[in-house]
Amino acid sequence: VAVATGLLHVLENYVYLQTLLRLPDRGLAATAALQTENGFYYSYYSELVEADSALEGLQNIIWDRRTEYPDVLNAIRRFNIYQE
Structure with a gap:
């Protein structure tokens, strides 16, 4: 067995x-390989990196509308996404 x-x-x-x-x-393959919470946290990282400015990226994370739509939540506080 x-x-x-x-x-x-x-x-x-x-x-x-x-x-x-x-x-x-290849970038899509690398992102698709992330599973469970790794992909979840990576999505916040990529949102911060792809933003026009660091401030805009941080605002998008602090006022997150996509995770629990239509509610707005502070993803930094809620999910503890600080760098460990």
């Missing part, structure tokens, strides 16, 4: 990685 489970896990990982390699953009 353990060997069969291990083989299924290897197959699952192989299919997952092949799917990522078929994505047209």
Whole structure:
């Protein structure tokens, strides 16, 4: 049973990685590889980096409208997204 489970896990990982390699953009593949809370926190990081200014990026994070729409929340306080 353990060997069969291990083989299924290897197959699952192989299919997952092949799917990522078929994505047209390397940046998209790197973002898609992030799972669970890693992708969640990375979305805030990319929002800050892609903003026109650091102040605008910080404002977008502090007054976050996308996470719990239509409510506005302070993502820094709510999710503790400070650099650790």
